[in-house]
Amino acid sequence: MRSGSSSTPTTRSSDVYDDHLDLRAALVATDDDARRLAQAVETEAERTDRAVYALGSYARNLALAAGNRDSKVIGRALERGYFAVDAPFRRWVAEIGAEMDLLALDAHRAKWRQQAYALIRRLGDEIADEVGDAAIVGRPALGGRHMDASLADAFFRGALAKALPVAVAVAAGIEQDSDEDKKGTDDDDDVDE
Numbered sequence: 520m521r522s523g524s525s526s527t528p529t530t531r532s533s534d535v536y537d538d539h540l541d542l543r544a545a546l547v548a549t550d551d552d553a554r555r556l557a558q559a560v561e562t563e564a565e566r567t568d569r570a571v572y573a574l575g576s577y578a579r580n581l582a583l584a585a586g587n588r589d590s591k592v593i594g595r596a597l598e599r600g601y602f603a604v605d606a607p608f609r610r611w612v613a614e615i616g617a618e619m620d621l622l623a624l625d626a627h628r629a630k631w632r633q634q635a636y637a638l639i640r641r642l643g644d645e646i647a648d649e650v651g652d653a654a655i656v657g658r659p660a661l662g663g664r665h666m667d668a669s670l671a672d673a674f675f676r677g678a679l680a681k682a683l684p685v686a687v688a689v690a691a692g693i694e695q696d697s698d699e700d701k702k703g704t705d706d707d708d709d710v711d712e
Contacts, residue, residue: 567682603639
């Protein structure tokens with residue numbers, strides 16, 4: 520809540536976030552198997568969060584390459600990313616059961632990473648299409664470094680590969696990064712280092 524000019528607190532709709540995730544009893548039990556399942560869900564949520572953040576960075580880098588310094592670009596991309604993964608992630612979690620052995624859980628996690636990769640990559644393609652040709656040549660960006668669409672895409676793919684390992688190599692028909700594509704993307708995907 521934020522305070523207005525008076526002493527009465529006010530709330531803006533953009534300041535309020537309410538979310539919940541229905542979990543099976545198997546995920547909240549206290550035995551080792553339940554902890555393993557809950558840890559898997561937490562890990563995949565964190566990885567998905569990093570993938571969505573990569574989308575926001577990609578949108579910002581493309582905007583900078585096109586000469587757009589609108590500070591809201593990242594927020595809009597994050598909203599799109601979280602909206603795209605929210606329902607599928609909830610369905611993925613709902614499919615987890617106490618009967619899953621390690622092999623089945625690993626396969627289920629790989630399936631989610633492939634799905635998340637496809638969703639985020641598709642949004643990245645949409646954002647690149649929206650920016651258009653203005654980002655192809657690029658411009659000096661933050662810190663004077665040059666940013667163009669190709670460099671922004673390389674940072675994006677590198678960040679996605681780090682956020683969702685295995686998905687890039689396994690997601691047949693979506694895209695496979697070669698070793699050449701991964702070179703130089705170990706650095707943070709931000710241009711404002």
